[in-house]
Amino acid sequence: ELKVEQNPLFLSMQEGKNYTIYCNYSTTSDRLYWYRQDPGKSLESLFVLLSNGAVKQEGRLMASLDTKARLSTLHITAAVHDLSATYFCAVDIKGNSGGSNYKLTFGKGTLLTVNP
Amino acid sequence: GAVVSQHPSRVICKSGTSVKIECRSLDFQATTMFWYRQFPKKSLMLMATSNEGSKATYEQGVEKDKFLINHASLTLSTLTVTSAHPEDSSFYICSASLGGQVLGKLFFGSGTQLSVL
Numbered sequence: 001e002l003k004v005e006q007n008p009l010f011l012s013m014q015e016g017k018n019y020t021i022y023c024n025y026s027t028t029s030d031r032l033y034w035y036r037q038d039p040g041k042s043l044e045s046l047f048v049l050l051s052n053g054a055v056k057q058e059g060r061l062m063a064s065l066d067t068k069a070r071l072s073t074l075h076i077t078a079a080v081h082d083l084s085a086t087y088f089c090a091v092d093i094k095g096n097s098g099g100s101n102y103k104l105t106f107g108k109g110t111l112l113t114v115n116p
Numbered sequence: 117g118a119v120v121s122q123h124p125s126r127v128i129c130k131s132g133t134s135v136k137i138e139c140r141s142l143d144f145q146a147t148t149m150f151w152y153r154q155f156p157k158k159s160l161m162l163m164a165t166s167n168e169g170s171k172a173t174y175e176q177g178v179e180k181d182k183f184l185i186n187h188a189s190l191t192l193s194t195l196t197v198t199s200a201h202p203e204d205s206s207f208y209i210c211s212a213s214l215g216g217q218v219l220g221k222l223f224f225g226s227g228t229q230l231s232v233l
Contacts, residue, residue: 042209042227088159106159
């Protein structure tokens with residue numbers, strides 16, 4: 001059974017500060033997703049990481065993937081209030097053919113609050 | 117970009133009634149769609165995989181007779197919560213994959229908040 005662990009689950013930080021959210025997963029997978037969810041809303045896709053060593057950046061967010069360590073990180077640089085949301089990582093389960101079948105297992109989410 | 121439309125966004129119903137939620141891929145064909153359930157301040161749990169033209173595949177612990185899934189076309193999957201009870205109250209989200217067209221991309225609907233009185 002694939003398990004996905006995120007930490008921290010709650011993060012309160014001041015504007016302008018940096019921080020990293022960690023996502024560990026238990027079995028082999030080469031595809032990791034990061035999503036953002038605002039209260040009462042659906043998921044917004046942030047990053048899809050497809051291979052070992054992949055690094056993607058969008059604005060103040062940067063995600064990386066280490067498949068050997070089964071670890072992904074979401075780094076926040078110089079946080080601003082608009083980044084306040086819940087962030088989820090998700091890992092897919094390989095299908096019988098070895099490719100992805102897009103069945104995602106989600107971490108519990110990190111509730112990020114950025115204070116002025 | 118690809119859009120997945122989910123309707124209704126919010127529904128309130130009486131206990132014992134059935135509720136249908138629609139998930140449509142607006143500008144692409146989705147042979148596979150997924151249904152998730154999310155409790156307040158919790159993570160998303162995969163309920164089932166909806167396959168066009170065939171029976172849905174349910175995750176362990178999900179009652180197939182309670183959560184009926186129909187994927188009648190390449191752009192529409194429906195989830196019907198039958199004989200709803202208060203414990204079925206939850207946020208339901210569908211997703212669809214572009215598969216080989218946009219590698220690795222999954223798109224989520226806007227979600228449906230179900231409240232059973």
